[in-house]
Amino acid sequence: MSSTAHVFGRRTEQEVAPIIEPQGDLGRAQRETNTSHLRGLCLTKIDAASLANLPNARIEATIEQILTELATEHRIQLNAREQRQLAIELVDDMIGLGPLESLLADDSITDIMVNGHDRIFVERSGKLEQVDIRFRDNVHATNIAQRIASTVGRRVDEASPMVDARLKDGSRVNIVLPPLAIDGPCLSIRKFAKKSIDFKRLVQFGTMTTPIARLLEIAARCRLNVVISGGTGSGKTTLMNAMSRFIETHERIVTVEDAAELQLQQPHVVRLETRPQNLEGRGEINQRDLVRNALRMRPDRIIIGEVRGTEAFDMLQAMNTGHDGSMSTIHANNTRDALARIENMVQMASMGLTLRAIRQQVVSAVDLFVQVERQRDGVRRLVQITEVAGIEEETVLLNDIVKAEILGEDASGKLTSRYVIGAGRPCFQEQLTYFGLLRSWTTAIEEAQRGAP
Numbered sequence: 001m002s003s004t005a006h007v008f009g010r011r012t013e014q015e016v017a018p019i020i021e022p023q024g025d026l027g028r029a030q031r032e033t034n035t036s037h038l039r040g041l042c043l044t045k046i047d048a049a050s051l052a053n054l055p056n057a058r059i060e061a062t063i064e065q066i067l068t069e070l071a072t073e074h075r076i077q078l079n080a081r082e083q084r085q086l087a088i089e090l091v092d093d094m095i096g097l098g099p100l101e102s103l104l105a106d107d108s109i110t111d112i113m114v115n116g117h118d119r120i121f122v123e124r125s126g127k128l129e130q131v132d133i134r135f136r137d138n139v140h141a142t143n144i145a146q147r148i149a150s151t152v153g154r155r156v157d158e159a160s161p162m163v164d165a166r167l168k169d170g171s172r173v174n175i176v177l178p179p180l181a182i183d184g185p186c187l188s189i190r191k192f193a194k195k196s197i198d199f200k201r202l203v204q205f206g207t208m209t210t211p212i213a214r215l216l217e218i219a220a221r222c223r224l225n226v227v228i229s230g231g232t233g234s235g236k237t238t239l240m241n242a243m244s245r246f247i248e249t250h251e252r253i254v255t256v257e258d259a260a261e262l263q264l265q266q267p268h269v270v271r272l273e274t275r276p277q278n279l280e281g282r283g284e285i286n287q288r289d290l291v292r293n294a295l296r297m298r299p300d301r302i303i304i305g306e307v308r309g310t311e312a313f314d315m316l317q318a319m320n321t322g323h324d325g326s327m328s329t330i331h332a333n334n335t336r337d338a339l340a341r342i343e344n345m346v347q348m349a350s351m352g353l354t355l356r357a358i359r360q361q362v363v364s365a366v367d368l369f370v371q372v373e374r375q376r377d378g379v380r381r382l383v384q385i386t387e388v389a390g391i392e393e394e395t396v397l398l399n400d401i402v403k404a405e406i407l408g409e410d411a412s413g414k415l416t417s418r419y420v421i422g423a424g425r426p427c428f429q430e431q432l433t434y435f436g437l438l439r440s441w442t443t444a445i446e447e448a449q450r451g452a453p
Contacts, residue, residue, distance in 0.1 A: 110124070370386075
C-alpha cells in the first residue's frame with residue numbers, strides 16, 4: 001500500500017479489483033494516451049486552492065468523481081481500476097512525491113535510485129532491482145526533486161544542480177539535475193528506518209554475533225572514541241545509531257551532520273546540520289564550522305555523522321579535549337585505510353602539522369576503528385574491530401581485536417564466516433576497569449573465541 005493510500009485509508013488496487021471488473025483491455029499505447037488525456041483534462045478542472053482546504057480523506061474522493069465525470073463527458077475509455085489508479089497518481093503528485101510514494105511506503109526497500117524519469121531502481125535485501133514505476137517525463141521528475149529540496153529550505157535547478165536534502169521522515173536524499181546529470185534528473189534516497197535498529201536486530205540480520213555486539217555495547221558504555229568505517233550503504237550510520245543507545249541519558253550530546261539522519265534516543269541531544277550557500281554564493285555553514293561551534297556548547301559527547309574533509313582535525317581536537325565517547329563515520333575499505341584517510345583529511349586543513357604530529361593526534365584521540373561491509377550476498381556485516389595501540393617512530397600500531405574470516409557459502413548462497421579474536425589485553429583496559437566493565441569485556445571475548453552465536 002502506498003503511503004498516500006495509508007493516509008487516506010482507502011483500498012488498494014488488489015482489494016478493489018474483485019469488486020469492480022475491468023471493462024475491456026485496450027492496447028498499452030491507447031491506454032497511455034487515454035490516461036494522459038484524462039489527466040490533462042482533470043488538471044484543468046481541479047481547483048487546487050479549494051482542495052487544499054479539504055481533509056485528506058476527501059481529496060481523493062473529489063478527484064475520482066471529477067475523473068468519472070470527465071471520462072463520461074469526453075467518452076474516454078478507461079476502466080474503473082485505471083481511473084482509480086489515475087486518481088492515486090494525481091493525489092500523490094499534489095500532496096506527495098508522485099510515483100515515489102509507493103516505494104517509500106514499502107518497508108522491504110532500503111534505497112531508491114532514480115536514473116532519469118523512466119529508470120528507477122531499488123535495493124531489497126542488499127540486492128538492486130529495477131521496478132516498473134516511472135515519472136511521466138523529466139519535467140515531472142524535476143518538479144518532484146525541487147519539491148523535496150524546498151521542504152528543507154534548499155534549492156536545486158540548472159544554476160545549482162546538486163543538493164543534499166531529507167524527507168519529512170528523515171530519509172536522506174541526494175539530487176543531481178541536468179546539465180550535470182546527462183540522462184535526466186537523478187535522485188538517490190536512503191530510506192529512514194521506521195523502527196530503530198538495535199544490536200538484537202543486527203544479530204538477527206547476521207551483521208554480527210551476540211558476543212561481538214556485547215563488545216561494542218561495552219565500548220559505548222565506557223566512553224571509548226570510535227570511528228566506524230565502511231563503503232557506501234554498508235550500514236555505518238545504522239551501527240552508530242545502535243551504539244548510541246548505550247549513552248547515558250544524563251549526557252549532553254551534540255550531533256553534526258550534512259543531512260540529519262541519526263536517531264538518538266537520549267533526551268538531551270542538540271542536532272546541528274550544515275547549510276549550503278545562498279543564491280549570492282554566501283552563507284555556507286560547513287561541518288568544520290559546526291564542529292568548532294559544538295565545542296563551545298558544553299557537550300559530553302560529539303557525534304559527527306560523517307567525516308569527509310578538514311573537519312577531521314576538529315574531530316580529533318574534540319576527542320582530545322575531554323569529549324570521550326565521541327563517534328563518527330568515514331568511508332574506507334578497511335581500518336588501516338580509515339587511519340590513512342583521517343591523516344590525509346587533517347593535512348587538507350593546512351594546519352602545518354608534520355605527519356608524525358598528525359599520527360600522534362590520532363593515537364591520542366581514537367580508541368577503536370570498526371569496519372562494516374556490504375558483502376556479495378547482500379548482507380551487511382561487521383568484519384573488523386581494531387584498536388589504536390600506540391605509535392612507534394613514524395608508524396601507528398593497530399591491533400585487530402576482531403576480524404572476520406570467510407569460510408564459504410551455504411546452500412542458499414549466504415556467506416558463512418567466523419570471527420578470529422586477537423590475543424592480549426586491550427590498551428584501554430584501565431578505562432574498562434574504571435567503568436567496572438573489564439570482567440564483562442573478558443567474558444565477551446571468551447564467548448567470541450568459542451564461536452558463540
